[in-house]
Amino acid sequence: MRxxxxxxxxxxxxxxxxxxxxxxxxxxxLELKKYSPKLRRKAIFREVK
Structure with a gap:
């Protein structure tokens, strides 16, 4: 189940x-490295409940 x-x-x-x-x-x-427009670089994005 997804x-x-x-x-x-x-x-x-x-x-x-x-x-x-x-x-x-x-x-x-889940933790992924994605692009952040505010920082203008890749940052760690974490899952929110």
Whole structure:
């Protein structure tokens, strides 16, 4: 079963990315490096509940 999740930037707090993940394979919170327009570089985005 896949669930839609929102990714929030650790540094700025902006929530601009929406993705999905498989809950059976990845039960813990997801962390991805994505581009942040405010910082103008890649930053860590963490899953928000």
């Amino acid at each position: 669930k839609n999740i929102v990714l929030e930037c650790v540094e700025t707090g902006e929530r601009i990315y929406l993705t999905s993940k498989n809950l059976t394979n990845n039960p813990d919170r």
